[in-house]
Amino acid sequence: MTNVYSLDGLLVFGLLLVCTCAYLRKVPRLRAWLLTEKRGVWGVFYKAAVIGTRLHVAVAVSCVLMAFYVLVVK
Numbered sequence: 001m002t003n004v005y006s007l008d009g010l011l012v013f014g015l016l017l018v019c020t021c022a023y024l025r026k027v028p029r030l031r032a033w034l035l036t037e038k039r040g041v042w043g044v045f046y047k048a049a050v051i052g053t054r055l056h057v058a059v060a061v062s063c064v065l066m067a068f069y070v071l072v073v074k
Contacts, residue, residue, distance in 0.1 A: 012070065015063050021045050022052025022059070 024030045024045075035046045052059055 008066075008069065008074070012066055015059065015066055017045075018048045018052040018059055019063060021049035022056065025049040025053060 021035070025035055034042070035049050037043055038046050
């Protein structure tokens with residue numbers, strides 16, 4: 001189990017947030033419901049979705065590396 005208050009826990013949480021928001025951006029009905037606001041608290045989800053779609057290769061590589069770290073190293 002990964003602790004959220006450690007650095008690796010924050011990285012896992014951030015990667016999961018970016019990956020989830022990027023996936024939700026591809027679903028048309030959820031995109032209109034969750035990712036239309038660009039400011040405020042809901043804007044964080046929009047920005048995470050933009051990061052996930054524009055940097056999809058880097059996000060995928062970092063997800064694989066983080067999975068290896070959590071499963072094997074830690």
